[in-house]
Each structure stands twice: as structure tokens, then as C-alpha cells.
Ligand SMILES: Nc1ncnc2c1ncn2[C@@H]1O[C@H](COP(=O)(O)OP(=O)(O)O)[C@@H](O)[C@H]1O
């Protein structure tokens with residue numbers, strides 16, 4: 001099991017109201033799976049993904065990554081986040097002053113790779129994502145779909161066990177959205193890359209190997 005979330009709860013307390021976002025959310029992800037989590041806006045999808053990515057802490061419940069119990073504030077959490085997890089968000093968060101290849105090379109440099117090694121691997125990933133003609137373009141010279149494909153390449157840089165994607169196509173028109181979904185499926189199929197993709201688009205659920213709806217703080221598996 002790459003990731004196992006058990007009985008997660010999370011409640012937010014605003015000045016005058018308590019919002020029970022997660023009540024008893026459990027999810028197991030095995031190697032090579034493409035799991036989709038759908039649900040209405042505000043139902044807690046991002047909260048769930050942030051907890052799975054060690055970016056937030058649940059109030060109760062347990063999270064295991066690669067069969068090890070872990071908390072977001074453990075000293076080992078940053079290393080697990082960098083080594084085992086990749087992230088893609090709705091907004092690409094690429095660095096505007098860096099070209100596509102430099103954006104993808106950055107996490108490789110941070111992980112200690114040489115400059116030439118990092119560029120080589122970044123180029124391979126961008127080619128894999130069909131961006132061989134865009135290596136030296138800056139984010140503002142790329143379409144929305146291309147920006148998200150660069151974000152995918154960056155998420156894959158350090159060969160994560162699992163990529164967590166929060167509405168990766170939420171900002172795209174249908175054509176570019178399809179383009180990004182096709183890439184996610186290809187990476188899942190050809191590299192056996194595991195993904196959890198969160199989306200409010202219920203039609204996306206059919207693209208997954210398993211899909212869930214986050215409903216009333218619990219994850220309900222949808223029929224295949
Ligand atoms: N830091 C926070 N403080 C208070 N309420 C929050 C916070 N983060 C999220 N919420 C609330 O929790 C609910 C779930 O949010 P979120 O996980 O972002 O939902 P989704 O991603 O499904 O749209 C929403 O009602 C949101 O307003």
C-alpha cells in the first residue's frame with residue numbers, strides 16, 4: 001500500500017460556526033492506481049488531499065505512507081513529501097522567471113542532482129509530455145494546458161510513489177482539460193504512476209481505475 005488514510009476527521013471552527021469537513025474518511029491507494037475523488041465544491045476535497053500530502057494535519061485518524069505511520073509535523077515529513085509525493089494544483093504555480101525546463105529541473109536540483117543531470121531528466125519528462133518544442137518557453141508563453149503539463153512533469157521529477165492532483169483541469173477549457181487527462185492516463189498506463197486526482201467534474205470519474213465521492217465527510221466508492 002502506497003498510502004492508507006484511516007478514519008480521518010477534520011473540523012474547522014470559524015468565529016460562530018463549526019464545519020465538520022471530514023467525519024470518517026478512509027482510503028487505501030495501491031501502486032499503479034489512478035484514483036479519482038469527486039464531490040461538490042466545499043465538500044472537503046482539498047482538505048482531504050492536503051492531509052494525504054502531509055500539508056495539513058487531521059484532528060483524528062491515521063495516515064500511513066509506504067506502510068509507515070506519519071504526521072505532517074514529523075521531522076521526516078518534508079523528506080517524505082519531497083521523495084514520495086508529487087503535487088499538481090489547479091493553478092500551475094510555475095515560477096514565471098524560469099523556463100519550462102528550468103521549472104522541471106528545480107526539484108531535481110533541490111534533491112541534490114547535478115545541473116546537467118537535472119536538465120537531462122527534465123528534458124526527458126517534457127518530451128514524454130509532448131512538450132519537446134516548448135523546453136525554453138516561459139510559463140506566460142504557454143497555453144493553460146501546456147502549463148499544466150509542465151506542472152505534471154515537475155510533479156514527476158523525483159519519481160514519486162504517488163502524485164496528488166487538486167483540480168488539475170479546473171482552470172482549463174474542455175479541449176485543454178482532455179489533453180491533461182490524456183497525459184495523466186498515459187503516465188498511469190505507461191509508467192505505472194499512481195495518482196489521486198480530486199475534481200468537482202463528475203464525468204472525470206470514469207477515467208479512473210477507482211473513483212469515490214466525498215459525501216458528508218466520508219468517501220463512498222462509486223460503481224465502476
Ligand atoms: N482554513 C480553513 N478555515 C476554515 N474553514 C475552512 C478552511 N479551509 C477550508 N474550510 C472550509 O471547509 C470546507 C471544505 O473546504 P475544501 O476542502 O477546500 O473543499 P473543496 O476542495 O471540496 O471545495 C469549506 O466549507 C471551506 O470553506
Ligand SMILES: [Mg+2]
Pocket residue numbers: 045046047166167
Ligand atoms: Mg478544493
